[in-house]
Amino acid sequence: MKPDDKICYCYDVPYRKLWHFARRHQLSRPSQLSECLGAGTGCGWCIPFLRRIFEVASQENPPDAAPPITAEEYAHARQAYLASAEQRNKF
Ligand code: FES
Known part of the structure; x- marks a missing residue:
C-alpha cells in the first residue's frame, strides 16, 4: 500500500x-x-x-507498517468482510 491509500474506509482515513x-x-x-x-x-x-500500525509505530526505529498488499487487494478483502458480516447477520 502507498501512504495515501485508505486504511479506514468508513471514515476515509489514509x-x-x-x-x-x-x-x-x-x-x-x-x-x-x-x-x-x-x-x-x-x-x-x-x-x-490499526493494531499493527500501533505496534510498529511504538518502536524506536520502526519499519514500514503498511499492509503488504495493494490498495485494490485491501479494498476487495474489505468487501468480502462486509459480505460475510451481512451473511452472519441474516441468521
Ligand atoms: S471501521 Fe475502518 S474500515 Fe470500517
Missing part, C-alpha cells in the same frame, strides 16, 4: 495520517487511533491494521 498520529501522540493502546478521524469505529474491518 495510512499516512494514522502513521503520523501514532508517532506524534505516543499512544498507550491501539484503540487511541480512533481519535484520528474516527478510524476503526465503523464496520471494524480496519481494526487489525
